[in-house]
Every structure is written in C-alpha cells, then in structure tokens.
Amino acid sequence: MLKLGIIGTNWITEQFIEAVLETKEWQLASVYSRTLTKAEDFAQKFTNDAECYTDLESFFKKGKFEVVYIASPNSLHFEQARAAILAGKHVIVEKPACSNPKEMREIIKLLRKNRGVYYFEAARHFHERNFKMLKQQIKEMDVIQGAELTYMKYSSRYDSFLAGNEPNVFSPRFSGGALQDLGVYLVYNAVSWFGVPQEVVYYPTKLHNGIDGKGTAILKYPNYQVNLNFGKTANSYLASEVYGLKETIVMDNAAELKKITLFDGQGSQRDLTQEVDKNPMLSEVQDFTSVLNDPTSLDSWQQMDDWLAVAVQVNRVMYDLRTSAHLYFDADSKYIQ
Ligand SMILES: NC(=O)c1ccc[n+]([C@@H]2O[C@H](COP(=O)([O-])OP(=O)(O)OC[C@H]3O[C@@H](n4cnc5c(N)ncnc54)[C@H](OP(=O)(O)O)[C@@H]3O)[C@@H](O)[C@H]2O)c1
Structure with a gap:
C-alpha cells in the first residue's frame, strides 16, 4: 500500500483521494492543514487512522507517508515540494507545479541530488x-x-x-x-x-x-x-x-x-471518443501508481523523466506567455534569467 500525505483541504483533494482509494493501492496516512479541526474533519471523511498536522516542518519530518499530494495555492507549490523532496517524500503537485522557470530549475537540481525521489505535475487531462x-x-x-x-x-x-x-x-x-x-x-x-x-x-x-x-x-x-x-x-x-x-x-x-x-x-x-472515467483524476492516479509501485526500475525513471520534460516545456511556455503580457507574480521577484 502506498501511504499518502496531503496538503490542501479543498474539494480537489477530496477528488484526488477518492481516485487513489478507487485503485485500492493507497491509504490516507497524514493530513496537513493550517487548522487542526479542519485537518481532523477532512481526514474523518476517509479514515479514522490518519495523523493530522498543522506544522509543515513536523508533517514532513514525522509524517508516516511516502507520497505527498500538494493542492495549495500555486505560489506555495515550489517551497512545499522542495521541503518534501528534501524530506525524501515523493511529490504529486497540482498544476501549475512552479510559478516560473527559476523555480522549475531548482526542483530539477534537487531531484538530481535526491535520486530515488519522484516528482509529478498533476496535469490530469x-x-x-x-x-x-x-x-x-x-x-x-x-x-x-x-x-x-x-x-x-x-x-x-x-x-x-x-x-x-x-x-x-x-x-x-x-x-x-x-x-x-x-x-x-x-x-x-x-x-x-x-x-x-x-x-x-x-x-x-x-x-x-x-x-x-x-x-x-x-x-x-x-x-x-x-x-x-x-x-x-x-x-x-x-x-x-x-x-x-x-x-x-x-x-x-x-x-x-x-x-x-x-x-x-x-x-x-x-x-474517436475513448472511455471516460467518472473521476477525472483516476487516469493520472493510475499512471503515478504504476510508477511508484516500481520505484527502482529504469522504466519508472524514464517515465517520470518523460512527463517531467513536458512539464518543464509547459512551464517555460507559460512564463513566456505571461511575460509577453507584462504579468508578474510576487514569486518572480526571486527570478534571475
Ligand atoms: N486538477 C484539477 O482539476 C484542479 C482543480 C482545482 C484546483 N486545482 C489546483 O489545486 C490547487 C489548489 O486550488 P484551490 O482552488 O483548492 O486553492 P485554494 O482553495 O485557494 O487553497 C487550497 C488549500 O490551500 C490552503 N490554503 C488556502 N489559502 C492559503 C494560504 N493563504 N496559505 C496557506 N495555505 C492556504 C487551504 O487548506 P487549509 O485551510 O486546510 O490549510 C485550502 O484548502 C491549485 O494549484 C489549483 O490549480 C486543480
């Protein structure tokens, strides 16, 4: 069983958990929320056994999970994914995974230094x-x-x-x-x-x-x-x-x-229509599950690398589009070309 930790307690995390539970290969182990009652109420919807945290550092340090699903506001994805990788947790992070190419480059560098940790951008479609x-x-x-x-x-x-x-x-x-x-x-x-x-x-x-x-x-x-x-x-x-x-x-x-x-x-x-799943997150969950169930195989690494290569290209195109329209984020202040 893959043990899941989650960040973000909105409806999208519920939909994601419903998808992972549908595979029967996951269990919800740890919940992070800024508010304890929110974390507890959220966890209760799925299990009585999940641990709840309100401190992110303790969540990553002590949490009994192997994979974190991050569905927080976009600007928080980078720091939370970074903390997860450094703690040796696999990451499934909602789109857009990074705010700009600088953040994406940092993630790639971290993944190179922390071989064995998987990182996926959750672009469901x-x-x-x-x-x-x-x-x-x-x-x-x-x-x-x-x-x-x-x-x-x-x-x-x-x-x-x-x-x-x-x-x-x-x-x-x-x-x-x-x-x-x-x-x-x-x-x-x-x-x-x-x-x-x-x-x-x-x-x-x-x-x-x-x-x-x-x-x-x-x-x-x-x-x-x-x-x-x-x-x-x-x-x-x-x-x-x-x-x-x-x-x-x-x-x-x-x-x-x-x-x-x-x-x-x-x-x-x-x-040309193919079968459509009731839960729109099921296909991505099935893809991530098959890779995470065989983490040491070269095929799994290759698969993650292929998806990551697309994520890097999308991130660059998004940044080029955004800056063509002079749209800047607080996260860009750290950006060095
Ligand atoms: N794949 C999809 O179909 C899909 C659909 C919707 C959203 N998304 C993605 O999911 C992510 C979350 O979207 P959302 O609309 O759910 O965002 P949101 O409601 O703004 O925030 C999501 C969660 O983050 C925490 N949060 C909210 N404001 C925060 C703040 N100021 N500081 C720290 N934590 C905060 C909250 O959890 P706590 O209160 O428990 O801490 C909240 O439940 C986004 O990246 C979005 O693109 C994907």
Whole structure:
C-alpha cells in the first residue's frame, strides 16, 4: 500500500483521494492543514487512522507517508515540494507545479541530488485516454494547419472578486490568474500535440489588480499557429478544433475531453471518443501508481523523466506567455534569467 500525505483541504483533494482509494493501492496516512479541526474533519471523511498536522516542518519530518499530494495555492507549490523532496517524500503537485522557470530549475537540481525521489505535475487531462489518443491521431496527420482550443469557465470565486475580495486564484501574490489556472491545460495540449512553439504572445483581459481574468494566447509554429482561448470570468460553449488538410478533429472541450469526432471533409465523420472515467483524476492516479509501485526500475525513471520534460516545456511556455503580457507574480521577484 502506498501511504499518502496531503496538503490542501479543498474539494480537489477530496477528488484526488477518492481516485487513489478507487485503485485500492493507497491509504490516507497524514493530513496537513493550517487548522487542526479542519485537518481532523477532512481526514474523518476517509479514515479514522490518519495523523493530522498543522506544522509543515513536523508533517514532513514525522509524517508516516511516502507520497505527498500538494493542492495549495500555486505560489506555495515550489517551497512545499522542495521541503518534501528534501524530506525524501515523493511529490504529486497540482498544476501549475512552479510559478516560473527559476523555480522549475531548482526542483530539477534537487531531484538530481535526491535520486530515488519522484516528482509529478498533476496535469490530469494529460493522462486521460482521450488525450493520449489525440496525440497519436495528430501525429499521424499528413498536414497540420493549426488549432483553436478553448477552455473558459466562470469561477464562483469571481463573484467574491467582484464583491471586493481577492481570492487566491485571482491574486498575483498567489500566482493566480486565468493562464495559470485554466490556460495551463491548453498549453499542455499544444506542447504535447504540436511541440514547443517558436514564438508566443498573450493578450489578456486584465482585472483591476492586474491579474488576467481571461485571454487569448497565440502559439506560432513553423507552418501554422495554435490559438488558445481561456478564462475564469465568462463561460464558453465553443468546441475546440485541430485542422488537417481536409479533415478536422473536433473536441467538445479541450481540457475536459468527453467527445471527439473526426470529420473527413468529404461528408463522413468518425467518433474517436475513448472511455471516460467518472473521476477525472483516476487516469493520472493510475499512471503515478504504476510508477511508484516500481520505484527502482529504469522504466519508472524514464517515465517520470518523460512527463517531467513536458512539464518543464509547459512551464517555460507559460512564463513566456505571461511575460509577453507584462504579468508578474510576487514569486518572480526571486527570478534571475
Ligand atoms: N486538477 C484539477 O482539476 C484542479 C482543480 C482545482 C484546483 N486545482 C489546483 O489545486 C490547487 C489548489 O486550488 P484551490 O482552488 O483548492 O486553492 P485554494 O482553495 O485557494 O487553497 C487550497 C488549500 O490551500 C490552503 N490554503 C488556502 N489559502 C492559503 C494560504 N493563504 N496559505 C496557506 N495555505 C492556504 C487551504 O487548506 P487549509 O485551510 O486546510 O490549510 C485550502 O484548502 C491549485 O494549484 C489549483 O490549480 C486543480
């Protein structure tokens, strides 16, 4: 059984724990929260046996877990992952794993020094069957003429922002904003399906505190461009598309891939949809579980390295997009080019 420790007690951690428990290969061992009653109430939903901590140092030093799942505000991911690696714990950290390339480089350096520790960015859709199938499908296209990818969902936290508050997800202090929160999914799609773009530019709609509420990013490739539309202050019902010569792949939603159709441009269409899990985090959990169950094998290392290489590229593209729009975070003050 893999022993899990968690940081962050919001709904996403519940969904993650439900996924790990579904595999029957994990147990919840340790819970960290800033508030003891919150940690205890959270743990009780799943088990009577988990230890609870309110001090992060003790959590990493004494916690009886091997793997930590970090689902805290974005700006805290780096320091928490760093502390975990130094304590010899494997890390599954929510997207975006790092606020900028400087943090990502530090993580890579730490992983080199602490061989045996695994580190995964939890980009859930990247591990789903539909995502992998699309990667293969796009690879087989003779001609690619670009893509239009959309992911835009009104956030309930925007109500709070409009009421005069600054929720973490709309705060530069916490490395928030539309690009970091939802745009990251589409950057994963672009980098995984088309490779690293040659040039990128981001046109955000900024809110009064300077953070991006929504925006459009253009990723230039040698022979085409990929346009990303994402946001947290409006809802979009647009489908997403990848263009071949005559054929077009249509996705209902580029980040929540539930229905995928290939139109051949000559009157026929084919349903490419693969089985979709009820819990959207199950695929990533299954992938991480198979690696963590065999941590000393070379295949496991290679697999983690491959995923990490994509995470590093996504992190760089995200930073280039963000800085193209003069969007800076508190976490960037430590940034040295
Ligand atoms: N994969 C997905 O589908 C998905 C979906 C949603 C979110 N996410 C990711 O999950 C992460 C958390 O997102 P969220 O919306 O749940 O964030 P959040 O509500 O702002 O914070 C998550 C947790 O962090 C702790 N926290 C909140 N504010 C804090 C502060 N100022 N200092 C220290 N700890 C604080 C809280 O736990 P305690 O009060 O118990 O300490 C809270 O439950 C983000 O990285 C986000 O991108 C992923």
